[in-house]
Amino acid sequence: MNETEKKCAKCGGKTTGYKCDMCGAEAAEHDEKHSCGGGHCVSKCTGCNQAETHCPC
Numbered sequence: 001m002n003e004t005e006k007k008c009a010k011c012g013g014k015t016t017g018y019k020c021d022m023c024g025a026e027a028a029e030h031d032e033k034h035s036c037g038g039g040h041c042v043s044k045c046t047g048c049n050q051a052e053t054h055c056p057c
């Protein structure tokens, strides 16, 4: 399976990299050691460029 091809948890669309749903920091890869906590570094929805937890699509 290709780890980089994840689907947005909200709309099921494509994702591009990762984004923190707390501070908005973006990362190319999941950052388990992110300062807000690895769990906040979630997939970024391609449609809206928001963290998937904030996706309004």
Ligand SMILES: [Zn+2]
Binding pocket: 008, 009, 010, 011, 012, 013, 045, 046, 047, 052, 055, 056, 057
């Ligand atoms: Zn989405």
Ligand SMILES: [Zn+2]
Binding pocket: 020, 021, 022, 023, 024, 025, 034, 035, 036, 037, 040
């Ligand atoms: Zn953060």
Ligand SMILES: [Zn+2]
Binding pocket: 008, 011, 045, 046, 047, 048, 049, 050, 055, 056, 057
């Ligand atoms: Zn979206």
